Amino acid sequence: VKVLDWLQARTGFRDARRVLLDEELPPGTGWFFTLGSVLLALLGVQILTGAFLTLTYAPTPDHAYDSIRYIISTTPGRIVRGLHHYGSSFIVIAVVLHMLRVVAFGSYKSPREATWLSGLALFGLILAFSLTGYLLPWDQRAYWATVVTINIAKLTPLAGEFVAGILRGGATIGALTLTRWYSVHVIFLPLGLIALVVLHLVLMRRHGISGPVRARDGVPQAFYPWQAARDTAVVSVVLTVLAAFAWNGAPPLEAPADPSDATYVPRPEWYFLGLFQLLKYFPGKWEVFGAMVVPGLAALFLVLLPWIDRGPERHPRKRLAVMSVVAAFFIAVAALTALGWRDSPSNRVTSSWTLREIGGRAFVEAAGCARCHAPTGIADPLEQASTSRGPEWLAGHVIDPEMIAPGLREPPPPRRDEREVAAMVAYVQRLSRQPFIPVSSELQVAGKIFARYCVGCHKLDGDGGTEGPDLSAAGSKRDRDTLRRLIADPVSVNSDAEMPAFAKRLTPQELDAIAAYLAAKK
């Protein structure tokens, strides 16, 4: 106690406590007024988890993806990234609820217009956080969403290319974009955020909390512990739900960013889906309306709200005009988001392994890759092998490990069969995102046969050549014995068949395995 008294004499810390906690709140301040504290807590979690993630994250195209994979390879890392990932969604939801509360209670009215404006600026900053953070994992989702973002920025009248250049940092989206967005995400935006949060709170304290829409009788109560208990209760619930979401980590990483992939369908974070959907209604040269004018007008409406909705009346039932406009606005955004959700297919990879990948595993095992690619070996374990260098690099390495990783002792023999190599690459790429579930030896045999022969002409579950028929539902037309005969000697089943006979190339067991697999595809 003596030490504390000395500290009080020298610093006056007890006065700070009084200023921070003993604010008198108007009677009737209740549960609706806890949302600001929820936001403060969520922002605190973001800042903490974000700061800790930078301990291990590397903002370069070569390492960003691998460093995040490394982070989520341990339980604490998985949880920390999960908190940061889901925290951003929680913040957006809390911001919207906080804004709706302020609108419904008319809390932006004189003299609190500046508080409202600083809140809107904070909302803008939070969306900027989300956009910049989305790129950092450098997977397909991150890369292609950023391509779309920067192309939208290009629609800026007169200065489109200039703005896009600032966002890109370089001629294309690459290393310079990643360092730039990283720096903005972890230095510039947080500084702005902290400054604006302080301003928002100072303004809130200066004018006092707005309180219930009709002043009530009673004595003002101190913030601590009366309102603080309500805040703490709601914050505890919200953080518990957030922890439940984060427990299993963020959604899995997609494949590493691949600018050459023409098939990827970009999909933004869910709270941008409304804006994304809006663009679809403004084709061609009208696009700038969907991208800038409509959102700009909406933002302008929010900025002007305290001057549109003047007068001291705060009760929502006495402000029906404003309330209905805001409700329509909110419903429109929600509807656009729902439509966008329905319209944009998610690129969720199928959870089951494809037959080619299963075959690739059989080749990888036969080639003895695990002799070096093991936890105690001279190369990365296969599960952690870097796939961010792209499929060509992997194929080159599989074909001739010595060439691409010189200095190996006892290099394994080069491999020549390009279909086997392709299957091995497919397996390793998949393995980097999802652990392998052991399969029966018959399925492994079928995988090898498919990956070595069938895949050249036939598609199966979206993977393979197009010369022959798609095999994804082969079993619905023919039974197992017919399929076996068809593969062994196609002409015996279908006199027009162009497929070569495989009776001599495959053993009876191999024919059985592939026919059984295909017969089960219905």
Place this chain on the structure above:
Amino acid sequence: VAIDRRRALALFVNSAVAVIGGALTTVLGAFALRPPRAAAGERWVRAAALDDLTPNTPVPRVLVLSRANGWYRERARETVFVVWDGDKSLHALSATCTHLGCQVRWDPKATNFRCPCHGGVFDASGNVVAGPPPRPLDRIEARLDDTGTNVLVRV
């Protein structure tokens, strides 16, 4: 009664803050302070061909070692001196001075290792002759491979 209610609420707020802070501290601490993943086990690495060696003279060889450092696999370079008596006896000495980690050099005239940093001197077997080093140079196991032409060291 009001005082009790006030106390109870304060207790609730303070303990909730402690629980939330404790949970965050635990998970963030476990994330930041977790021990690095166990290093790869020791293994035999080729250091030289037997033809490269000179009997009774330590020969510096640079090993290129593949080491995992988090998500990054680095090709670390490390110098060892291979010592061979021209017959059966074969071992290697680490080039890292046991004082503060500078790299020692072999002085063929004086037939000793000298550390350029603080004047440590080691004899040809790695024993301290002069200067501040607290212990001899680290000894590394070495052997010939099955063909009898390559020198392997255990690192």
